[in-house]
Structure formats: C-alpha cells, structure tokens
Amino acid sequence: MPESTPGLEVRNLTKRFGNIVAVNDVSFEIASGEFFSLLGPSGSGKTTMLRMIGGLETPDAGDIFLEGKKITFLPPEKRDVNIVFQNYALFPHLNVYDNVAFGPRRRKWPEDKIRREVTALLEMVHLSGYEEKYPRQLSGGEKQRVALIRALILKPKLLLLDEPLGALDLKIRQALQLELANIQYEVGITFIYVTHDQSEALTMADRIAVMNKGRILQVGTPKEIYEHPVNRFVANFIGNTNLFEGVVKEIAGQDVKVDVPGLMELWGIASENHVAQLRIGQRIAVSVRPEKMRLSRVKPQKPGYNLVQGVVDDLIYLGVSTEFLVRLPNDQVVRVFAQNISREDELWSITWDEPVWVYWRPERSLVLADEAPT
Ligand SMILES: Nc1ncnc2c1ncn2[C@@H]1O[C@H](COP(=O)(O)OP(=O)(O)OP(=O)(O)O)[C@@H](O)[C@H]1O
Numbered sequence: 001m002p003e004s005t006p007g008l009e010v011r012n013l014t015k016r017f018g019n020i021v022a023v024n025d026v027s028f029e030i031a032s033g034e035f036f037s038l039l040g041p042s043g044s045g046k047t048t049m050l051r052m053i054g055g056l057e058t059p060d061a062g063d064i065f066l067e068g069k070k071i072t073f074l075p076p077e078k079r080d081v082n083i084v085f086q087n088y089a090l091f092p093h094l095n096v097y098d099n100v101a102f103g104p105r106r107r108k109w110p111e112d113k114i115r116r117e118v119t120a121l122l123e124m125v126h127l128s129g130y131e132e133k134y135p136r137q138l139s140g141g142e143k144q145r146v147a148l149i150r151a152l153i154l155k156p157k158l159l160l161l162d163e164p165l166g167a168l169d170l171k172i173r174q175a176l177q178l179e180l181a182n183i184q185y186e187v188g189i190t191f192i193y194v195t196h197d198q199s200e201a202l203t204m205a206d207r208i209a210v211m212n213k214g215r216i217l218q219v220g221t222p223k224e225i226y227e228h229p230v231n232r233f234v235a236n237f238i239g240n241t242n243l244f245e246g247v248v249k250e251i252a253g254q255d256v257k258v259d260v261p262g263l264m265e266l267w268g269i270a271s272e273n274h275v276a277q278l279r280i281g282q283r284i285a286v287s288v289r290p291e292k293m294r295l296s297r298v299k300p301q302k303p304g305y306n307l308v309q310g311v312v313d314d315l316i317y318l319g320v321s322t323e324f325l326v327r328l329p330n331d332q333v334v335r336v337f338a339q340n341i342s343r344e345d346e347l348w349s350i351t352w353d354e355p356v357w358v359y360w361r362p363e364r365s366l367v368l369a370d371e372a373p374t
C-alpha cells in the first residue's frame, strides 16, 4: 500500500494522439517495492502510460513523481527508470555478457565489479555458462531473461515491463511468471508490469490497475478486483462471470431485488458505494462467478437462495473440476464450475440435455452498473 511518499505517483495524466485520448486524466500511486500491474484490453492505453512514465512520450497534461521528485519532463536517461519490451531488444552483435555489461560500461564501472554483478545476475536467472552466446543462439525465454537482468543491473528505482512474456508460449510463460515474481521480490525494485492477460496479472501482481479506453476503472489486490469488481467491465474482464441483465425492483440496505425479464427475480448485494446511486427501475447487471453457483438434479431445499432450472447444454471435464454450461429458460447459457469430489457425488453422472437446478446464495450475486460508483 502507498506509504507517505509513494514510489511512483501519477497525477491527472493525459495523452492525446490527434482525436484519440490514449490516456485520459489518470491518477494512481504505487508503493516502493510493489509489483504493480496495468491490465487492460488492446488499445486501452497501457503502453502509452508506460512510455510517459519512462520518458519516451510527453504528456499533454498531468505530472509524474518518482519517490517524490517530479520527473514529468526529464529525458529517459535522467529518470532512474528502465524498460523491458516484448521484443527482447538485445544487441544482436554483442554476446550475453557484453549485452548485460553494456550499461555499467557506459557508466564506467570497474571491470571486476561488472564481472561480479553480471555473474551473479546470470546465476539468478539460471543462465550461468551463457556468457559467450549471441542473442540468435538463445530461445525466446532465455532472451527475455537476459533483457531483464540487463535492465536490472543499474538498479533503477523503477522497472517498466511491457508484455515482456507476450511472445512466449504458454508453458514457458507460466514458468517465467513465477521466476519474475521471485526476482522482483529478491531485488526489491518497484515493477510496473503491463499485460492484457488477466491470469498473468492475478498470478504476479501485488495490486492491479484495470484500464479501459484510457481510464483506470479500478485499482486493488487481485482478490479485491476478482471478488469486488466495481463495474460490469471489470467483472467480465477479470476471470469468468455470468452476467444477468435486469432491473432494480427493491432496495433493502445493501440487498437488492432484481427482475431478470423472462427468467426470474433474484436477490443480490450492492457495495455500499453502489447502493447510494441505485434507483428503483434502474437497469443493472448482476455478476455471479461460475464457482459460486451450485448444481443439483433434484430441486434443492435452500430457502433464501436464488434458484432457477435449466438444461445441460455442454460439459467439459477439467480434471479438478467440471465446467457445466447450462441453458436457462431465457436462452442465456450460464457457466458453473463444480469440483470433482467423488464418484458417489450426484454431479458425477449429470450429462448432456439433463434438466438441472442452478442455485446460489444472494451474497454471491453482485449488482453492478456500467459506471463505477463515484
Ligand atoms: N504514436 C501513436 N500515434 C497515434 N495513435 C497512437 C499512438 N500510440 C498509441 N496510439 C493510440 O492510442 C491508443 C492506446 O494505445 P496503446 O498502445 O497505449 O494501447 P495498449 O493498451 O498498449 O494496447 P496493446 O495491448 O494492443 O498493446 C490506441 O487507440 C492507439 O491506436
């Protein structure tokens, strides 16, 4: 969490390209040593934000402070910030050792200090013995590890990473996600990690900022963002969710009764901030995560639960769980994750085209508007 002087503060930052507002009046703070992720779909302004923080792009409005010092208009090399891009950007004509030693040599570090540091960093990323290899002799994952330690060797206050694992295949990406998170923890440098992959952000980040259309919609820990999304977009972008489109019927404290036309009346909850802005008759969405829903062949006796009958459209066995796609009377298909516990479990035998009951607790239904509450 941000301390008295944040590691990085971005205040009312805006960047336009012609008619496009790539970054629109964005403010946030990052604590020193935090692993912070900017997450959003393509075109949401992530790279533009990163380039302004790194000094590769000049903002139209707003300010950037690094450990309390204004850096908005400083050139990149005066910022104590480094960047790792998706496309490696190693010097092709230099071997691994010389690539990593490049920055320190420009700073005129003594060669024995350079050797010590390069050797230790290569060891940290499991590339000892790769000193003499050239970039063309390395795999994608190896190149990105070299790019990472090349960016770390000068110990910047802040490291910006723009989809650094985006070009790698899934297995290597997942292995490197863990490695990168461990390295960040070890070196203690503040990271801003840009990705459009929500599982990557959930795995790695201390906190995530969800961006869309040049704005930050929500900042929070992975758990906060997943469990308490502030609006429809965030709920849908982070993880899977079932959205019911409905109209507010009744408001009792934070409990909200919602009419989903052609389907059911259900009870959900709204956050304190949301409740203040809800009106009877307002169109909203109700978000229910697939793992919060239950299935049953017989009608469950669960007073107070939301309950609806449907037909199994499809099911996908996933090892630890089974994903059921259940078609409801309004033709909406909901996704339900059920853990595979035992063969005696009644879920084990449920199959295609069977009628089933879907039920869930009201407090698992989040009432969400398009706009986050202000
Ligand atoms: N140099 C530029 N000139 C004109 N428009 C630009 C420029 N750079 C970015 N944009 C526009 O600004 C918006 C934000 O782009 P940006 O590259 O920041 O998105 P992004 O979130 O990084 O997307 P991606 O996930 O695809 O990398 C887009 O509409 C893009 O077309």
Ligand SMILES: [Mg+2]
Residues within 6 Å of the ligand: 046, 047, 048
């Ligand atoms: Mg980008």
